[in-house]
Amino acid sequence: MLTPPQPRADGRLADVMRPLQVTWDPMGFALSSLIIRTGRTAVLCSVCVEEGVPRWRQGQGKGWLSAEYRLLPGSTPQRQNRELLKLSGRTQEIQRLIGRSLRAVIDMAALRETTLRIDCDVIQADAGTRTAAITGAWIALKRGCDRLLEQGLLTHQPVIDQVAAVSVGLVDSYPLLDLDYSEDSRADVDLNVVMGSNGHLLELQGTAEGAPFSRNQLNDLLNLAEPGLQHLQTFQRSALMQED
Numbered sequence: 001m002l003t004p005p006q007p008r009a010d011g012r013l014a015d016v017m018r019p020l021q022v023t024w025d026p027m028g029f030a031l032s033s034l035i036i037r038t039g040r041t042a043v044l045c046s047v048c049v050e051e052g053v054p055r056w057r058q059g060q061g062k063g064w065l066s067a068e069y070r071l072l073p074g075s076t077p078q079r080q081n082r083e084l085l086k087l088s089g090r091t092q093e094i095q096r097l098i099g100r101s102l103r104a105v106i107d108m109a110a111l112r113e114t115t116l117r118i119d120c121d122v123i124q125a126d127a128g129t130r131t132a133a134i135t136g137a138w139i140a141l142k143r144g145c146d147r148l149l150e151q152g153l154l155t156h157q158p159v160i161d162q163v164a165a166v167s168v169g170l171v172d173s174y175p176l177l178d179l180d181y182s183e184d185s186r187a188d189v190d191l192n193v194v195m196g197s198n199g200h201l202l203e204l205q206g207t208a209e210g211a212p213f214s215r216n217q218l219n220d221l222l223n224l225a226e227p228g229l230q231h232l233q234t235f236q237r238s239a240l241m242q243e244d
Contacts, residue, residue: 003080009038009182015090017166017228020141022239026038031116034239035242036136038179040126042076045136047144050115050154050175062157063111065141066120069133075122094130097203101194103162104202111159116141129182131165131192132175138163139236146240162197164232170213170220175220176186177228193225218234 012018017109018039026044027033034048053064061214069091073078083091098120120133120143141159148154169179169187176183191206 005240008176011179014110014174014176015224015227019233020232020235021069022114022136022242024171024242026141027109031147034133034136034143035123038091038128038135038138038178040124041128041132041180042123043129043132044119044121044123045133046119046136048116048119048228049142049148051113051116053113058113061112062066062118063106063114064106064108065099065103065106065111065118067095067102067137069095069098069120069122071125071129075125078161087168094133097130097192097194097205098133098137098184101165101202102137105138105159105161105163105196106141107156107158107160110154110156113151113208116144125181127165127179127181128144131167132196134163134165134194135232135236139239141211142240160238162233162236163194163202164229164236165192165194166201166225166228166232167192168225170217170221175217175224177224189217189221189239191218191221191225193222193229195226199226 016039023035025033026035026171027046030046031049035044057064073079073082080161118137120137122129145159149157167179168177168191170189171183173186179187189208189209194203195201
């Protein structure tokens with residue numbers, strides 16, 4: 001266990017995740033849906049299925065998966081305006097990250113010419129919304145594909161691996177796992193890590209908000225992230241065992 005030089009706002013040690021919780025199926029008409037909570041951050045993740053694929057994908061015998069992400073009005077202390085006709089650069093970046101992360105663990109041939117649409121809507125934002133969205137969306141995706149198999153709409157499981165994501169950062173030059181907003185807003189380095197169940201990294205998003213950081217500091221952050229990601233994947237498997 002690691003004790004930061006200054007106590008964290010919620011009293012956690014440096015290598016401890018925020019409390020996790022999943023509430024199943026708040027949306028009765030979606031193929032599957034859930035609310036994932038990590039500390040005070042809450043994200044509504046839903047999966048819908050559509051016949052057909054984008055035009056550029058037609059005739060290949062493969063499916064597709066797309067993701068959308070939004071901050072809902074009231075999810076932050078100051079009301080978020082709805083993004084309708086034009087998405088902000090941040091929103092586009094995050095939903096592309098979610099889509100890439102999920103497509104990396106999907107066998108598109110098993111979907112045949114079917115599209116899965118993932119929606120991640122932030123109900124409350126206290127940092128880590130993109131990582132919570134990826135972690136929660138994978139759970140909803142797996143449950144949704146299980147249901148398609150049960151209904152006989154698929155013959156093979158398209159989900160071939162797990163994926164989870166977590167944030168780590170340097171705050172006052174000290175590495176911390178799963179930053180909340182009070183930490184994220186003053187982090188010297190902010191790093192989002194996406195990992196499969198085999199420990200292979202699917203994506204890294206890192207920024208030096210202050211001074212540049214060293215290779216050794218990057219290694220420290222990745223070493224901190226890995227057990228956190230393993231904890232998240234254990235949580236994902238447990239959530240899937242919950243009854244509807």
